[in-house]
Amino acid sequence: xxxxxxGENVTVERGGSVILDGxxxxxxxxxxxxxRGPSGAGKTTLFNVLGLLSTPTSGSLFVNGEDASSLPxxxxxxIRRDTxxxxxxxxxxxxxxxxxxxxxxxxxxxxxxxxSWLETLFDALDITDLREQxxxxxxxxxxxxxxxxxxxxxxxxxxxxxEPTGQLDPNTAERVLDLLFRVKAxxxxxxxxxxxxxxxxxxxxxxxxxxxxxxxDADDDELESIDYSPRQ
Numbered sequence: 001x002x003x004x005x006x007g008e009n010v011t012v013e014r015g016g017s018v019i020l021d022g023x024x025x026x027x028x029x030x031x032x033x034x035x036r037g038p039s040g041a042g043k044t045t046l047f048n049v050l051g052l053l054s055t056p057t058s059g060s061l062f063v064n065g066e067d068a069s070s071l072p073x074x075x076x077x078x079i080r081r082d083t084x085x086x087x088x089x090x091x092x093x094x095x096x097x098x099x100x101x102x103x104x105x106x107x108x109x110x111x112x113x114x115x116s117w118l119e120t121l122f123d124a125l126d127i128t129d130l131r132e133q134x135x136x137x138x139x140x141x142x143x144x145x146x147x148x149x150x151x152x153x154x155x156x157x158x159x160x161x162x163e164p165t166g167q168l169d170p171n172t173a174e175r176v177l178d179l180l181f182r183v184k185a186x187x188x189x190x191x192x193x194x195x196x197x198x199x200x201x202x203x204x205x206x207x208x209x210x211x212x213x214x215x216x217d218a219d220d221d222e223l224e225s226i227d228y229s230p231r232q
Contacts, residue, residue, distance in 0.1 A: 002065030003028050004083075004158045004190050005050055010059035012045050012213075019045045020056070021213040027158060032184065032191045034200055037210035043194045044089075046210065047162045050192065051084050052076045064157065081109050085151030085189070087161035087180075091143045093135040093150075099142075100131040103149035110154065121149040124183050141172035145179060152183055158190040165197070177203065 005027040012020040020042045027033055027050075037043055048054040049061060052068055060069045063079050071079075080086075085106075093102045103121065107113045122128045125145040135143055144164060151159050161180065165173035181203065184191045193200070201207045209216050 001029060002062065004064060005192070006062040007050065008060045008062070010046075010049055010056045010061060012042075012049065012054075013057045019213055020049070022059070023210075023213075023215060025208060025215065027190055027192055029157070030188050030190055031206060032181070032204045033193070034204040034207040035192065035194050035210055036196060036198055036201065036207065039196060041210045042213040043196070043210055044162055047160055047194050051086060051160050052080050081106060082154060083157045085154070085156035085159040087144070087147050087151045087159060087164045089163040089166050091135070091140075091147045093143055093146060095135050098132050098134055099127065099138065099146045102135070102146055103153055105150060106153040114153075117155070118149070118153065121152055121183070124186060125149055125179055139172075140168050141176060144168065144172075144176050148176070148180060148183065152187060152189065155187060156189060158192060159184070161191070161193045163195055164193065165195070 003026040007023050007025050010020055010023040011018065023046060035043055035046060045054070049056050052061070052063070055069060060067050062068065063083055068076060068079055094105070097105075100118065100122075104113055104118060107118075119128075122131060125148060127142060127145045127149065130138065130142055130146070135146075138146065151161075159180075164180070165176055168176060177200070180191060180193075183189075193204070
């Protein structure tokens with residue numbers, strides 16, 4: 001069976017600078033993959049390419065065996081809707097929609113809601129009592145749980161999460177990570193998490209390190225010497 005996502009020699013150039021330099025990786029069905037590295041390493045750019053939110057300058061991205069690199073935007077949007085769930089660092093909830101309607105957006109784009117599945121997600125994420133609330137009334141952890149429900153609304157093959165705990169306090173971050181893995185286990189969904197946090201690696205089946213736009217084979221001593229603090 002083909003990997004859910006496969007990047008082959010993915011390169012992204014902007015303004016004469018190389019942001020990603022020949023990245024190749026596989027995301028197998030039902031795996032958990034951590035992509036970590038310092039700020040400025042190209043992690044968010046890789047997130048956007050894997051999620052078909054942007055196209056590489058060269059190289060190929062395969063989704064369930066189909067080369068999606070040069071597909072028209074309408075087809076790419078359909079793949080995003082049906083195959084990929086997104087958890088963004090800044091949540092990206094719509095302010096004038098309730099938590100329930102925010103989570104249901106991917107289903108609305110298909111023209112059919114599965115209320116039973118939404119109820120299952122809200123129960124698993126312990127946010128049933130928040131369904132009628134609006135984003136401005138929610139804490140950061142609550143917003144992130146709603147974002148996770150939205151990411152799983154269409155039962156995607158893979159969830160991409162970009163620094164999903166980056167804006168949360170340590171206790172809330174740990175709970176959100178627990179929830180991601182719990183729902184992943186319930187849905188058999190592959191999980192790709194982008195993070196600068198090297199402490200997350202033991203929880204994931206696979207880890208790759210991104211540095212200066214490349215996947216590196218640095219050993220543990222070299223990893224400890226990398227400056228993971230945000231660049232000014």
